Amino acid sequence: xxxxxxxxxxxxxxxxxxGNFSAPRQLDxxxxxxxxxxxxxxxxxATERKWGVPxxxxxxxxxxxxxxxxxxxxxxxxxxxxxxVGRQSSAFGYSQALDGTWEEYQRASGxxxxxxxxxxxxxxFMGWYMDGSQRQLGLSKRDAASQYLAYHEGRGxxxxxxxxxxxxxxxxxxxxxxxxxxxxxxxxxxxRA
Numbered sequence: 001x002x003x004x005x006x007x008x009x010x011x012x013x014x015x016x017x018x019g020n021f022s023a024p025r026q027l028d029x030x031x032x033x034x035x036x037x038x039x040x041x042x043x044x045x046a047t048e049r050k051w052g053v054p055x056x057x058x059x060x061x062x063x064x065x066x067x068x069x070x071x072x073x074x075x076x077x078x079x080x081x082x083x084x085v086g087r088q089s090s091a092f093g094y095s096q097a098l099d100g101t102w103e104e105y106q107r108a109s110g111x112x113x114x115x116x117x118x119x120x121x122x123x124x125f126m127g128w129y130m131d132g133s134q135r136q137l138g139l140s141k142r143d144a145a146s147q148y149l150a151y152h153e154g155r156g157x158x159x160x161x162x163x164x165x166x167x168x169x170x171x172x173x174x175x176x177x178x179x180x181x182x183x184x185x186x187x188x189x190x191x192r193a
Contacts, residue, residue: 021070021117030059030183031190033068040068043123051127056187057144058126060180061151064172065096070117094122097129101154105129126151133158144180145173 024040026032034041044055062068070093091098093116097105105125106112114121133139133150137159141147150158152169163169 023067023069027063027067028182030056030186033059034187034190037068037119040119040123043120046120047123047127050124051131051141053127053130053141053147054184056180056184057130057142057147058123059183060144060176061126061148062094062122063179064148064176065091065151066094068094070094070119070122093117094119095125097122097125101129143177145177148176149173 024033024036026036041055044058047053047058048055095116097116102114102116102125105128106114109124109128111121111124114125116122116125129151130139130141130147133147133155134141136155137150139146139150149163149169152173153162157163163173
Protein backbone atom coordinates (compact mmCIF):
# COMPACT_ATOMS: atom_id res chain seq x y z
CA UNK A 1 0.00 0.00 0.00
CA UNK A 2 2.79 2.43 0.90
CA UNK A 3 4.51 1.78 -2.43
CA UNK A 4 1.22 2.33 -4.29
CA UNK A 5 0.76 5.67 -2.53
CA UNK A 6 4.28 6.77 -3.52
CA UNK A 7 3.62 5.85 -7.16
CA UNK A 8 0.34 7.78 -7.08
CA UNK A 9 2.09 10.87 -5.71
CA UNK A 10 4.83 10.67 -8.36
CA UNK A 11 2.18 10.29 -11.05
CA UNK A 12 0.24 13.26 -9.73
CA UNK A 13 3.31 15.48 -9.63
CA UNK A 14 4.32 14.43 -13.16
CA UNK A 15 0.85 15.18 -14.49
CA UNK A 16 1.00 18.72 -13.11
CA UNK A 17 3.40 19.88 -15.79
CA UNK A 18 6.68 19.41 -13.94
CA GLY A 19 9.55 17.22 -14.96
CA ASN A 20 9.10 17.07 -18.74
CA PHE A 21 11.07 20.04 -20.00
CA SER A 22 11.32 19.07 -23.68
CA ALA A 23 9.39 20.97 -26.34
CA PRO A 24 6.10 19.62 -27.66
CA ARG A 25 6.45 17.95 -31.07
CA GLN A 26 4.27 20.24 -33.22
CA LEU A 27 5.01 23.84 -32.23
CA ASP A 28 3.03 25.28 -35.14
CA UNK A 29 -0.20 23.59 -34.07
CA UNK A 30 -1.91 24.91 -30.91
CA UNK A 31 -4.36 21.99 -30.87
CA UNK A 32 -1.50 19.49 -31.00
CA UNK A 33 0.33 21.31 -28.20
CA UNK A 34 -2.83 21.25 -26.09
CA UNK A 35 -3.38 17.58 -26.87
CA UNK A 36 0.19 16.56 -26.13
CA UNK A 37 0.53 18.72 -23.00
CA UNK A 38 -2.93 19.22 -21.48
CA UNK A 39 -1.32 20.67 -18.33
CA UNK A 40 -0.08 23.58 -20.45
CA UNK A 41 -3.58 24.39 -21.64
CA UNK A 42 -5.03 24.06 -18.13
CA UNK A 43 -2.37 26.44 -16.78
CA UNK A 44 -2.96 28.97 -19.55
CA UNK A 45 -6.72 28.86 -19.13
CA ALA A 46 -6.30 29.48 -15.39
CA THR A 47 -4.07 32.47 -16.20
CA GLU A 48 -6.62 33.76 -18.71
CA ARG A 49 -9.37 33.56 -16.06
CA LYS A 50 -7.21 35.23 -13.41
CA TRP A 51 -5.43 37.92 -15.43
CA GLY A 52 -7.44 38.23 -18.66
CA VAL A 53 -4.51 37.38 -20.95
CA PRO A 54 -5.81 35.16 -23.78
CA UNK A 55 -4.34 31.68 -24.14
CA UNK A 56 -3.13 32.40 -27.68
CA UNK A 57 -1.16 35.46 -26.52
CA UNK A 58 0.48 33.39 -23.77
CA UNK A 59 1.27 30.59 -26.21
CA UNK A 60 2.84 32.91 -28.79
CA UNK A 61 4.97 34.61 -26.14
CA UNK A 62 6.07 31.30 -24.66
CA UNK A 63 6.89 29.95 -28.11
CA UNK A 64 9.15 32.95 -28.75
CA UNK A 65 10.76 32.94 -25.33
CA UNK A 66 11.43 29.24 -24.72
CA UNK A 67 9.74 27.11 -27.40
CA UNK A 68 7.79 25.64 -24.44
CA UNK A 69 11.00 24.23 -22.89
CA UNK A 70 10.70 24.36 -19.11
CA UNK A 71 14.39 24.61 -18.29
CA UNK A 72 15.40 26.88 -21.18
CA UNK A 73 18.35 29.19 -20.56
CA UNK A 74 20.09 31.84 -22.61
CA UNK A 75 23.26 30.77 -24.42
CA UNK A 76 26.69 31.01 -22.83
CA UNK A 77 28.94 33.93 -23.70
CA UNK A 78 32.58 33.29 -24.52
CA UNK A 79 35.64 35.51 -24.19
CA UNK A 80 38.06 35.16 -27.11
CA UNK A 81 35.54 32.75 -28.59
CA UNK A 82 36.47 29.85 -26.29
CA UNK A 83 36.51 30.84 -22.61
CA UNK A 84 33.03 30.59 -21.06
CA VAL A 85 32.20 33.73 -19.06
CA GLY A 86 28.56 33.07 -18.14
CA ARG A 87 25.17 33.32 -19.74
CA GLN A 88 23.79 36.27 -21.67
CA SER A 89 21.24 36.91 -18.92
CA SER A 90 19.55 35.28 -15.94
CA ALA A 91 16.47 34.42 -18.04
CA PHE A 92 15.25 30.92 -17.24
CA GLY A 93 12.30 28.60 -17.73
CA TYR A 94 9.15 28.61 -19.80
CA SER A 95 8.67 32.36 -19.48
CA GLN A 96 12.37 33.30 -19.62
CA ALA A 97 11.83 35.57 -16.64
CA LEU A 98 14.90 37.36 -15.33
CA ASP A 99 15.95 36.79 -11.71
CA GLY A 100 14.95 40.26 -10.54
CA THR A 101 11.59 40.30 -12.28
CA TRP A 102 10.82 36.80 -11.02
CA GLU A 103 11.63 37.86 -7.45
CA GLU A 104 9.34 40.88 -7.86
CA TYR A 105 6.58 38.51 -9.02
CA GLN A 106 7.18 36.18 -6.06
CA ARG A 107 6.85 39.10 -3.64
CA ALA A 108 3.75 40.52 -5.36
CA SER A 109 2.02 37.14 -5.63
CA GLY A 110 3.02 36.00 -2.16
CA UNK A 111 4.20 32.75 -3.74
CA UNK A 112 7.84 32.47 -2.66
CA UNK A 113 7.88 28.86 -3.85
CA UNK A 114 6.95 29.74 -7.45
CA UNK A 115 9.37 28.20 -9.96
CA UNK A 116 10.16 29.30 -13.49
CA UNK A 117 10.29 25.67 -14.64
CA UNK A 118 6.71 25.05 -13.45
CA UNK A 119 4.17 25.70 -16.20
CA UNK A 120 1.48 26.98 -13.80
CA UNK A 121 3.86 29.44 -12.15
CA UNK A 122 5.34 30.53 -15.49
CA UNK A 123 1.95 31.27 -17.07
CA UNK A 124 0.78 33.05 -13.93
CA PHE A 125 3.93 35.18 -14.10
CA MET A 126 3.19 36.05 -17.73
CA GLY A 127 -0.38 37.00 -16.86
CA TRP A 128 0.81 39.11 -13.92
CA TYR A 129 3.40 40.86 -16.07
CA MET A 130 1.05 41.53 -18.99
CA ASP A 131 -1.68 42.76 -16.65
CA GLY A 132 0.85 45.22 -15.25
CA SER A 133 1.76 46.30 -18.77
CA GLN A 134 -1.88 47.00 -19.49
CA ARG A 135 -2.28 49.03 -16.30
CA GLN A 136 1.01 50.95 -16.59
CA LEU A 137 1.36 51.31 -20.36
CA GLY A 138 -2.20 50.94 -21.63
CA LEU A 139 -1.37 47.87 -23.74
CA SER A 140 -4.24 45.60 -24.67
CA LYS A 141 -3.86 42.06 -23.35
CA ARG A 142 -4.90 40.88 -26.83
CA ASP A 143 -2.07 42.80 -28.55
CA ALA A 144 0.57 40.08 -28.54
CA ALA A 145 3.16 42.12 -30.46
CA SER A 146 3.08 45.14 -28.13
CA GLN A 147 2.87 42.96 -25.02
CA TYR A 148 5.89 41.05 -26.27
CA LEU A 149 7.88 44.26 -26.78
CA ALA A 150 7.11 45.36 -23.20
CA TYR A 151 7.91 41.85 -21.97
CA HIS A 152 11.25 41.78 -23.80
CA GLU A 153 12.40 45.34 -23.14
CA GLY A 154 10.81 45.79 -19.72
CA ARG A 155 8.10 48.36 -19.15
CA GLY A 156 10.61 51.16 -18.66
CA UNK A 157 12.42 50.31 -21.88
CA UNK A 158 9.14 50.08 -23.74
CA UNK A 159 7.94 53.44 -22.45
CA UNK A 160 11.26 54.99 -23.55
CA UNK A 161 10.81 53.41 -26.99
CA UNK A 162 14.01 51.32 -26.80
CA UNK A 163 12.44 48.78 -29.17
CA UNK A 164 12.14 51.38 -31.95
CA UNK A 165 15.91 51.32 -32.54
CA UNK A 166 15.96 47.51 -32.88
CA UNK A 167 14.59 46.46 -36.28
CA UNK A 168 15.26 42.79 -35.49
CA UNK A 169 13.13 43.03 -32.34
CA UNK A 170 10.32 44.78 -34.20
CA UNK A 171 10.41 41.93 -36.72
CA UNK A 172 10.28 39.34 -33.93
CA UNK A 173 7.35 41.16 -32.27
CA UNK A 174 5.52 41.05 -35.60
CA UNK A 175 6.13 37.31 -35.75
CA UNK A 176 4.78 36.93 -32.21
CA UNK A 177 1.65 38.80 -33.28
CA UNK A 178 1.22 36.56 -36.32
CA UNK A 179 1.77 33.40 -34.30
CA UNK A 180 -0.74 34.60 -31.71
CA UNK A 181 -3.36 35.03 -34.41
CA UNK A 182 -2.52 31.62 -35.89
CA UNK A 183 -2.86 30.00 -32.46
CA UNK A 184 -6.14 31.89 -31.85
CA UNK A 185 -7.65 30.50 -35.05
CA UNK A 186 -6.38 27.00 -34.35
CA UNK A 187 -7.68 26.97 -30.79
CA UNK A 188 -11.10 28.11 -31.99
CA UNK A 189 -11.22 25.26 -34.51
CA UNK A 190 -9.97 22.52 -32.17
CA UNK A 191 -12.57 23.50 -29.56
CA ARG A 192 -15.26 22.85 -32.16
CA ALA A 193 -13.82 19.52 -33.22
